[in-house]
Amino acid sequence: MSDRLTRDDVAKVAHLARLELTDAELDTYTEQLGAVLDHAADVAALDLADVPPTAHPLPLVNVLRDDVVAACLDREEVLAQAPAVEDGRFRVPAILGEEP
């Protein structure tokens, strides 16, 4: 069953998740994730066409509150945790590839 998950699949998923893998890691993860997915094959094989999904254990409803000003996190305290800030904002490297 491991043939369902290929090395290329793992490389693609790693890219989507913004993880860089070495060649050796690609081999290891392909094997390990394949084993877990093999185990999950019993679920994938079930005929559950008439069963509704359960995404959450509670019947969830939107929780609203009155639109009044309440205490919130202190901006300076929050920004103090960031690797880089500028003018009260989070600073990041170039986003579109231009020189900063």
Added chain:
Amino acid sequence: MTLPTTATAIAAAVRAGEVSAREVVDAHLAAIEAGDASINAFNLVLADEARAAAAAVDAKVAAGEDPGPLAGVPVALKDNLCTRGVPTTCSSRILDGWRPPYDATVVERLAGAGAVAVGKTNLDEFAMGSSTENSAFGPTRNPRDPERVPGGSSGGSAAAVAAGFAPVSLGSDTGGSIRQPAALCGVIGVKPTYGLVSRYGLVAFASSLDQIGPFSTTVADSALLLEAVAGHDPLDSTSIDAPAPSLVDVLDRGVDGLRVGLVSELMGEGIAPDVAGRVRQAADALAAAGAEIGEVSVPAASYGLSAYYLIAPAEASSNLARYDGVRYGLRVDAPTTAEMNAATRTAGFGAEVKRRIMLGTYALSAGYYDAYYGKALKVRTLIVRDFEAAYERFDLLLSPTSPTTAFRFGEKVDDPLAMYLNDVCTIPTNLAGHPAMSVPFGAGADGMPVGVQLLAPALGEATMFRAAAALEAAAPPLEEAWS
């Protein structure tokens, strides 16, 4: 006088002015100082903060004010619970240096009740694991045998209580991360009903499954701690809007007439014979105390593990997308933001977290969503239905907590599937959102503790705690190995 050791006795003595919170806290800090170098239960010990908090409790007692129901009780906090201004690491390099700008609701409630936080405990990185071997700060050792794992992911919180570093602690349980380490360390561990305890300030792993709960050495202490942290919180939209249950007051009500079902799917293949033997012995003890024991089938439980290891990683892959080097924690510099994101995540996450993120990303990706994640959500429905049917016939269910006693370091860490199988008995309750707890019940053939699991329907904590008290009273001594 000799200092009391349980949370219940400490709070009573401190409230009565018989001992000071400062003496109690100093004694526990000394125990940590003397013993934690070999256990590694703590990522951080809050000695100065704890002494200051204890002094504040003593000042209240001296002034004749109510110091709270947990007055002077030292408590250890799993290091995925946010503590304002105090490092919160999730045992991950990616949160390097982070000091949360707020307290978790449970942390606030404990402080309000007079409890004293003595430190932040080690865990499998982001609570992903069953042995506490996946920590960026090294593994925690089992106080009953340092060559063995304490279980996980809340291994530090379980070991801290088992070692006497704190009478009680808090952990989080997504697929068994409180109950399994409680079983392996020989202490009590409770996963409450989903929504009973606020998750505000619990660093998210799998949001539809995560729940905070207590560890303790006595059933009464877990009841006391859970009462203090449970209850509605407007800061958690999944918090149940109902009064917290009374637990301490029901412990002596006994189990006469309670119907308890032994889960047949969790008593056979894959369960060590000594563990299954202790569970049957526990059933006999409940019967002797007046409960009616029967066997019950929860057929979909067999699919729980597979469903969980699709659902939890899927939710994790989304929750952990926030660690991108922008707002907090580690940043590995690179010329562009996309490269910085990837370099930071690659350096900051350990192997198991990467595995789960990739597994979840795959299960949610186009072409596989229906076959994996979609199917897993439907299996979740089957599990809920099976439990509903079981609870029509029984008030509580009984099973092992973990298929084996504590295993040795390195035994399973390179075989993810073998590690995941540790959670086979605990996962179904998380998928259903129900409460369950592990109670120590004697030792296995290797002399290590065995935990039996009590399961209850949603908000069935009071009944569950009554049965736990009965098991506690009947538990065989840990010194006698199973034979």
